[in-house]
Amino acid sequence: MRGLSEFTGGVASSGSMTADVEEELEERQLLVxxxxxxxxxxxxxxxxxxxKVTALKSAxxxxxxxxxxxxxxxxxxxxxxxxxxxSPNSSVSxxxxxxxxxxxxxxxxxxxxxxxxxGWPPIRSFRMNSLSNLSxxxxxxxxxxxxxxxxxxxxxxSSLFVKVNMDGDPIGRKVDLSAHQSYESLALSLELMFxxxxxxxxxxxxxxxASKLLDGSSGFALTYEDREGDWMLVGDVPWExxxxxxxxxxxxxxxxxxxxxxxxxxxxxxxxxxxxxPS
Amino acid sequence: MTYFPEEVVEHIFDYLVSHRDRNSxxxxxxxxxxxxxxxxxxxxxxxxxxxxxxxxxxxxxCVRSLSVKGKPHFADFNLVPPDWGGFxxxxxxxxxxxxxxxxxxxxxxxxxSDESLELLARSFPNLRSxxxxxxxxxxxxxxxxxxxHCRLLRELDLQENExxxxxxxxxxxxxxxxxxIESLNFACLKGEVNAGALERLVARCPNLRSxxxxxxxxxxxxxxxxxxSPHLVDLGTGSFTADHRSESYYMLIIALxxxxxxxxxxxxxxxxxxxxxxxxxICANLxxxxxxxxxxxxxxxxxxxxxxxxxxxxxxxxxxxxxxxLAVVASTCRELQELRVFPSDVFGxxxxxxxxxxxxxxxxxxxxxxxxxxxCHQMTNAALVTVAKNCPKFIRFRLCILEPRKPDPVTNxxxxxxxxxxxxxxxxxxxxxxxxxxxxxxxxxxxxxAERLEMLSIAFAGDxxxxxxxxLNGCKNLRxxxxxxxxxxxxxxxxxxxxxxxxxxxxMSSCDVTLGGCKALAAKMPRLNVEIIDERDEGDEMEENLxxxxxxxxxxxxxxxxxxxxxxxxxxWTV
Numbered sequence: 019m020r021g022l023s024e025f026t027g028g029v030a031s032s033g034s035m036t037a038d039v040e041e042e043l044e045e046r047q048l049l050v051x052x053x054x055x056x057x058x059x060x061x062x063x064x065x066x067x068x069x070k071v072t073a074l075k076s077a078x079x080x081x082x083x084x085x086x087x088x089x090x091x092x093x094x095x096x097x098x099x100x101x102x103x104x105s106p107n108s109s110v111s112x113x114x115x116x117x118x119x120x121x122x123x124x125x126x127x128x129x130x131x132x133x134x135x136x137g138w139p140p141i142r143s144f145r146m147n148s149l150s151n152l153s154x155x156x157x158x159x160x161x162x163x164x165x166x167x168x169x170x171x172x173x174x175x176s177s178l179f180v181k182v183n184m185d186g187d188p189i190g191r192k193v194d195l196s197a198h199q200s201y202e203s204l205a206l207s208l209e210l211m212f213x214x215x216x217x218x219x220x221x222x223x224x225x226x227x228a229s230k231l232l233d234g235s236s237g238f239a240l241t242y243e244d245r246e247g248d249w250m251l252v253g254d255v256p257w258e259x260x261x262x263x264x265x266x267x268x269x270x271x272x273x274x275x276x277x278x279x280x281x282x283x284x285x286x287x288x289x290x291x292x293x294x295x296p297s
Numbered sequence: 298m299t300y301f302p303e304e305v306v307e308h309i310f311d312y313l314v315s316h317r318d319r320n321s322x323x324x325x326x327x328x329x330x331x332x333x334x335x336x337x338x339x340x341x342x343x344x345x346x347x348x349x350x351x352x353x354x355x356x357x358x359c360v361r362s363l364s365v366k367g368k369p370h371f372a373d374f375n376l377v378p379p380d381w382g383g384f385x386x387x388x389x390x391x392x393x394x395x396x397x398x399x400x401x402x403x404x405x406x407x408x409x410s411d412e413s414l415e416l417l418a419r420s421f422p423n424l425r426s427x428x429x430x431x432x433x434x435x436x437x438x439x440x441x442x443x444x445x446h447c448r449l450l451r452e453l454d455l456q457e458n459e460x461x462x463x464x465x466x467x468x469x470x471x472x473x474x475x476x477x478i479e480s481l482n483f484a485c486l487k488g489e490v491n492a493g494a495l496e497r498l499v500a501r502c503p504n505l506r507s508x509x510x511x512x513x514x515x516x517x518x519x520x521x522x523x524x525x526s527p528h529l530v531d532l533g534t535g536s537f538t539a540d541h542r543s544e545s546y547y548m549l550i551i552a553l554x555x556x557x558x559x560x561x562x563x564x565x566x567x568x569x570x571x572x573x574x575x576x577x578x579i580c581a582n583l584x585x586x587x588x589x590x591x592x593x594x595x596x597x598x599x600x601x602x603x604x605x606x607x608x609x610x611x612x613x614x615x616x617x618x619x620x621x622x623l624a625v626v627a628s629t630c631r632e633l634q635e636l637r638v639f640p641s642d643v644f645g646x647x648x649x650x651x652x653x654x655x656x657x658x659x660x661x662x663x664x665x666x667x668x669x670x671x672x673c674h675q676m677t678n679a680a681l682v683t684v685a686k687n688c689p690k691f692i693r694f695r696l697c698i699l700e701p702r703k704p705d706p707v708t709n710x711x712x713x714x715x716x717x718x719x720x721x722x723x724x725x726x727x728x729x730x731x732x733x734x735x736x737x738x739x740x741x742x743x744x745x746x747a748e749r750l751e752m753l754s755i756a757f758a759g760d761x762x763x764x765x766x767x768x769l770n771g772c773k774n775l776r777x778x779x780x781x782x783x784x785x786x787x788x789x790x791x792x793x794x795x796x797x798x799x800x801x802x803x804x805m806s807s808c809d810v811t812l813g814g815c816k817a818l819a820a821k822m823p824r825l826n827v828e829i830i831d832e833r834d835e836g837d838e839m840e841e842n843l844x845x846x847x848x849x850x851x852x853x854x855x856x857x858x859x860x861x862x863x864x865x866x867x868x869x870w871t872v
Contacts, residue, residue: 145639
């Protein structure tokens with residue numbers, strides 16, 4: 019019988035995490051990929067492949083978008099493998115249950131485990147989105163927005179529409195950021211809008227599922243213009259902060275995006291200059 | 298019966314209301330098959346992939362009302378990847394070609410594009426009713442097409458769809474000569490709506506009985522609309538937020554008082570407690586109340602409101618109502634039949650909002666209760682036993698203890714006995730969702746007692762294959778079985794393969810079923826589609842390691858006469 023002994027302690031027991039990151043995690047109740055102990059070659063994961071972690075770590079900072087996903091954090095089961103926690107991961111993006119991960123947590127732990135499991139609790143996504151929007155609006159100060167920003171960014175009811183343009187595509191689109199809870203979800207949605215994924219007939223496993231926008235493999239990078247008019251790589255700041263500051267999005271060719279570097283983190287983990295406007 | 302003229306037989310068949318009965322009579326003999334076929338007016342397709350859409354007009358050419366469901370239920374909880382399928386277009390296209398009498402169309406959990414709505418609107422200018430539930434893929438442009446072309450439309454009902462907002466003009470597309478609207482629900486739309494156009498539409502539709510507004514509608518607009526439609530039976534308020542000292546609020550009170558026919562209320566998107574007294578005068582007549590989207594209204598105010606609603610039959614609330622509030626429900630709402638309690642703070646710190654006490658109280662006070670959806674932080678066996686005794690009439694019993702595998706906090710035991718009591722006592726139980734710590738034993742009980750059970754949802758439960766086998770062997774009427782994160786594997790899957798042809802579908806995710814097991818099932822049962830959903834990255838690790846021992850992450854099995862899907866995305870693989 020699958021008893022309590024199967025459950026691992028969750029993120030808190032991971033030795034390679036720094037204290038302030040742990041705190042942030044506890045605050046934001048981040049989803050963590052915990053891989054069930056199985057034969058390595060039969061390992062199934064719902065998220066991006068864990069073996070790729072080292073490859074990503076070595077990716078040049080300016081290239082692609084270092085969207086933090088749950089896989090960047092070591093799972094207790096995977097402690098023996100490479101621990102990818104390093105500078106790019108110090109800023110945490112909070113995600114809701116829609117992030118792709120699976121977690122088994124100790125019963126009776128201080129963190130309610132329900133939020134760590136995909137699709138649990140079983141509440142329709144429409145309701146989840148509505149409730150999170152409702153509470154956001156009740157709390158957040160919408161009047162902060164200045165009139166000048168209204169054109170690119172419009173807040174209608176609970177929606178948060180921003181313009182999205184892709185280099186080489188004359189047709190701009192709008193995306194409702196409030197419909198997403200994470201960078202992953204947003205990037206996937208944008209890919210569907212702008213990049214038609216290739217479908218190879220007959221082969222079911224060559225998927226284009228991983229966010230090509232996020233790991234730079236598509237030749238494009240996802241960037242945004244913030245309140246101050248600066249262009250930043252998407253993914254550096256916590257999702258909530260991103261929502262507050264984003265004015266519009268641009269899917270940039272990667273060679274142009276290489277002029278952007280991640281923002282200086284308050285934890286001092288990563289260095290970089292605030293990006294200047296691309297030419 | 299062959300010596301009855303066919304018109305007589307047809308007339309008799311008109312009295313057959315249920316689909317199942319009509320299905321049965323069509324199997325009796327060729328004559329009955331012919332008569333039933335040409336007189337069938339209403340068709341329900343529970344799984345859009347169980348039959349090819351082109352088959353419908355060929356089989357039932359005179360259908361006037363068509364209802365189709367797409368994605369598996371667990372798609373509601375993000376367990377099914379986007380682009381999985383469930384496209385409405387082939388159905389609309391087939392209907393356009395072969396169902397000239399079509400008047401009513403209903404889609405649930407399907408992908409409906411603007412293009413398909415356009416085709417629908419142009420092909421069926423006499424469309425009377427369009428109902429879209431939990432669908433996606435369309436925008437307000439698609440709605441504009443419907444409004445423009447379907448001039449005899451009576452019902453446009455959009456329930457919890459993901460609709461892209463392309464502007465408010467769609468509502469203005471209802472022509473000035475359109476006076477037939479009886480039911481309009483656009484509560485799920487996120488964008489602005491032209492309030493003036495709405496008021497004019499409401500004013501010229503004298504038969505309007507149900508109107509559900511979205512969040513963008515202000516109290517001021519609501520008052521004006523209500524003034525024009527005092528005969529409303531069902532109202533979804535807009536934002537319902539106003540300064541309670543303002544003129545708008547005063548106008549709202551006046552308008553509401555005139556709505557003597559109101560029986561159902563929902564919406565309250567941004568409702569603040571101070572605005573609630575406006576509805577007190579109509580509460581006494583309410584049979585249905587949905588406050589589940591109003592997190593700002595806490596226990597005390599909910600209680601004040603509910604004390605006025607003594608005729609309530611259906612109540613949807615958030616768990617901030619608390620056990621205390623549920624006790625008030627129990628003492629006030631003696632006619633209650635359906636209760637849904639949703640969690641208000643899903644990711645919160647577990648402040649106990651409702652527990653087993655609230656449920657017990659309601660069961661004691663509301664003997665007519667037959668449908669329950671209850672999210673709580675804990676449940677005890679004792680409570681469930683009491684509930685089972687108090688309410689033997691349950692048809693739907695869905696209990697969700699928020700923490701997976703949580704035992705009875707008092708005894709630290711699994712909840713087998715509690716759920717066992719429910720299935721034993723509630724002989725008419727058709728739908729059951731279980732949660733908490735559960736062993737194989739609960740499935741033994743379910744198999745033994747839940748004779749009428751049609752749909753069972755299992756998550757994080759069971760010890761071994763035996764659990765699933767108990768259910769497959771025991772529940773004679775099982776139609777839908779959905780399982781996640783439970784230790785059922787190939788032995789269980791293959792224990793009774795014939796069973797799946799008697800069921801609509803089986804979903805298993807994060808269980809112990811292997812690729813080999815799926816292949817074996819597919820080989821034995823050619824009229825089942827055994828689909829595997831695998832969303833992993835490309836990479837060498839995948840192809841090399843795909844042995845039959847490979848555990849399948851998500852499997853969806855369903856009976857079909859349509860063969861394997863021809864529209865499956867690359868991550869869906871029919872074994």
